[in-house]
Amino acid sequence: MELVTVSNKEPVEVGTVLPQVVEEIEVVSSSRPFIEANTVTATLHEINNRHIIPVFCRENEPAISQGEFIDATMQAISHVYAGESILRPNIRLSHPIKGRIPEARNLPANELKEHQKTLYYERCAFAIEIPSITSEIEGSRLNLTIGGVKAYNLDSLMTRNSDQHFKVFVGFKNMVCTNMCVSTDGFLSNLKVRSLDVLYNSILALLSEFNAVQMVQELQRFQQYELSDSQFAQLIGRCRMYRHMPDNMRLNIPEMDLGDAQINSVCKDYYSDNPFACNPDGSINLWRLYNLFTGANKSSYIDQFLDRSENAYAITRELMAALQNKSTCWFLN
Numbered sequence: 414m415e416l417v418t419v420s421n422k423e424p425v426e427v428g429t430v431l432p433q434v435v436e437e438i439e440v441v442s443s444s445r446p447f448i449e450a451n452t453v454t455a456t457l458h459e460i461n462n463r464h465i466i467p468v469f470c471r472e473n474e475p476a477i478s479q480g481e482f483i484d485a486t487m488q489a490i491s492h493v494y495a496g497e498s499i500l501r502p503n504i505r506l507s508h509p510i511k512g513r514i515p516e517a518r519n520l521p522a523n524e525l526k527e528h529q530k531t532l533y534y535e536r537c538a539f540a541i542e543i544p545s546i547t548s549e550i551e552g553s554r555l556n557l558t559i560g561g562v563k564a565y566n567l568d569s570l571m572t573r574n575s576d577q578h579f580k581v582f583v584g585f586k587n588m589v590c591t592n593m594c595v596s597t598d599g600f601l602s603n604l605k606v607r608s609l610d611v612l613y614n615s616i617l618a619l620l621s622e623f624n625a626v627q628m629v630q631e632l633q634r635f636q637q638y639e640l641s642d643s644q645f646a647q648l649i650g651r652c653r654m655y656r657h658m659p660d661n662m663r664l665n666i667p668e669m670d671l672g673d674a675q676i677n678s679v680c681k682d683y684y685s686d687n688p689f690a691c692n693p694d695g696s697i698n699l700w701r702l703y704n705l706f707t708g709a710n711k712s713s714y715i716d717q718f719l720d721r722s723e724n725a726y727a728i729t730r731e732l733m734a735a736l737q738n739k740s741t742c743w744f745l746n
Contacts, residue, residue: 447540447591450712452505455534457483460504464533465512467565469573476570477577477609479537479563485609486581489616490541490559498545502560507715508535536564536715540593542586548629551636551700552688555585555594557625561616564716576605580719581616583623585632589688592707594632595722599623602720635700635729638736642695644745645683645702648732651744652676666743667731670717670724671709678709699736703729 446454461480468475483502490499510533513520517529540560548555560582567578580602584595601619606612640648653676655669671679682705683691689701689708697705706725713721728744735742 446505446711447503447586447593448505448538448711448713448715448718450507450714452507452538452715455504455506457502457504460537465531467533467570469570469575471571472573474573476565476568477606477612479534481609482537482561482563482579482612483539485613486539486559486561486616487541489613489620490543492617493620494543494546494557497543500542500544502539502541504537504539505715506534506537508566509533510535535566536562538562538715538718540586546625548585550629550633552589553704554588555629555632556588557583558586558593559583559620562715562719566716574607576607579604579606579612581619582719582722583620584628584722585625587704587707590704590708592704592711593718593722594628594703594707594726595719596628596631596726597723599628600719600723602723631730632700632703635703635733636698638733639696639698640702640732640736640745642691645691645695645697647746648744649676649680667728668724669728669744670721671706672713674712675706675709675721678712679705682708699729699733702732 446452457480460478460483464479466475466478483504487499487502512531513525514529514531517525520529538560540558543557543559546557562580564578569575580600581604582593582595582601583599584593586593599619601615604612604615606615652669652671653673655663655666656673658666682689683697686705686708689704691697691701703725706729707722710718710721710725731742732744734740735745
């Protein structure tokens with residue numbers, strides 16, 4: 414296994430106060446989208462300078478903005494991975510909230526000038542690549558990637574004494590298809606904070622504890638196990654059944670988060686995706702199957718994207734354990 418690891422890192426002290434935000438991280442940004450559904454691209458400069466910031470209604474105090482979240486993540490990355498090549502953030506936005514200044518309240522929409530409009534996006538996802546920390550599996554280059562999701566619809570902005578919700582991850586991006594590989598150990602699915610310092614320190618702790626080598630080794634193990642065409646058909650049928658089962662019947666079954674649209678995409682790509690399609694005899698190894706899952710997940714909305722990414726990893730590990738131990742797995746038996 415080739416994996417460029419971080420060298421000469423200074424110990425990270427969790428609890429460090431957020432330092433001053435740097436102007437920008439050098440190096441060209443990655444432009445290929447890692448999520449496609451209902452999103453538009455944006456730059457950090459645009460978010461920081463053109464988008465309004467939601468406030469806590471009673472106090473009129475600003476909430477932690479999406480720009481501050483990205484800045485805090487960039488600072489944590491610069492601390493933990495000092496000396497590495499770090500790309501600028503690839504940012505995707507959805508659910509625009511449009512408004513106008515009071516002086517333009519009576520103007521028709523088509524007569525509004527730019528300075529009379531206000532805008533922010535309810536949901537934001539971003540990813541920051543570190544191409545100097547990389548590995549390769551079956552010809553696919555994997556770059557270490559850090560990012561997160563901020564969705565204001567999860568927050569209660571009535572009073573400042575309420576938590577804001579964030580999702581943060583560290584994993585790998587498959588550069589062949591821009592699929593995101595996110596494991597349970599590299600994902601904070603429901604980070605609740607009330608200050609920027611706590612947010613920064615939480616990101617710092619996640620990055621400091623993440624074991625990149627261990628995750629790559631796990632991904633490489635996926636190559637060693639495969640499903641036959643009949644097992645794949647069984648898996649797809651069970652995934653469709655799971656979506657409609659009563660809650661009491663799901664209690665002892667691993668969770669499957671992909672929806673019907675994503676499962677349809679997996680079926681289609683099983684035959685046609687290059688390079689992750691099945692073999693001529695219909696068999697498919699778990700590395701390729703995992704990439705069919707993560708590829709289909711790119712059509713998910715921002716607020717579901719990371720949870721489904723982590724779930725795809727968990728399901729693939731469940732299948733691997735069943736094949737390795739020749740044990741019972743509901744999705745295969």
